[in-house]
Amino acid sequence: MPTTFDLFGTLVAAERSDTPAEAVADALADRGVPVPDDWTVAYREPHEPVPEGAEQPLPDHVAAALASRGVDADGELVREATLAAFDRPVAVRDGARKAVVAAREHGSVGVLSNCSVPGLAERALERAGLDVDAVVTSVGCGWRKPDPRAFAAVADALDAEPESLVHVGDDPSTDGGVEAVGGRAVLLAETPLRELPELLEGRACR
Missing domain, CATH: 3.40.50.1000 (HAD superfamily/HAD-like)
Incomplete structure (x- = not known):
């Protein structure tokens, strides 16, 4: 069974962070990734269609949000930053x-x-x-x-x-x-x- x-x-x-966009921004900045001035807005915007019931990996969303503001970030750095932003006790x-x-x-x-x-x-x-x-x-x-x-x-x-x-x-x-x-x-x-x-x-x- x-x-x-x-x-x-x-x-x-x-x-849980009350400000996830800021947590991600701090983790990105710690890794040398430029954070757009309107990051909170970019983070909250949908950037790719997600089928009903499907999960969009948060690093993909973060990378798309950065790209929407002209920032081409290394994928591994984005993955590391995303995990670091939410890895709490x-x-x-x-x-x-x-x-x-x-x-x-x-x-x-x-x-x-x-x-x-x-x-x-x-x-x-x-x-x-x-x-x-x-x-x-x-x-x-x-x-x-x-x-x-x-x-x-x-x-x-x-x-x-x-x-x-x-x-x-x-x-x-x-x-x-x-x-x-x-x-x-x-x-x-x-x-x-x-x-x-x-x-x-x-x-x-x-």
Whole structure:
């Protein structure tokens, strides 16, 4: 019985910048990338069409915003700056470690996270000291929860069928999307992490 977890807001709590455009600008400047005077405006503007349900990598958006103001930045520097801008300390949420351990007793364990910054989810898990079998992000697979293709991607990473997934998360509108592929959603508003071991044990005994 494979179990997948949402990451931010479910397994970990992370600091969030109130001014992401400024955080990115500072990280770009630290790497010698010229920041346009109207950067906040450029950052907020859409620069490329994004299909419904798809994820646009934030470094691509940042590069497009810079290009819209005549700045041709090195792609690797943009990727480094974008990760640095959002790589903040995380705290493991109450019950998360026991929930992951309990899930592993019943099968493979994965993380499925809506995250547009490459490497950020992996860095957060490393900081938190949480070990899972597979990490699938929207920026990695190209699709954001609740799109069924996101759940199909994490199921594939766990060598499982989408309908076999038990997905644990805090957001009904995104994490609840697993039900569209036949899986089961466990929402924290109804089942706190500390109660997950008992729920999984009961499901395994059916």
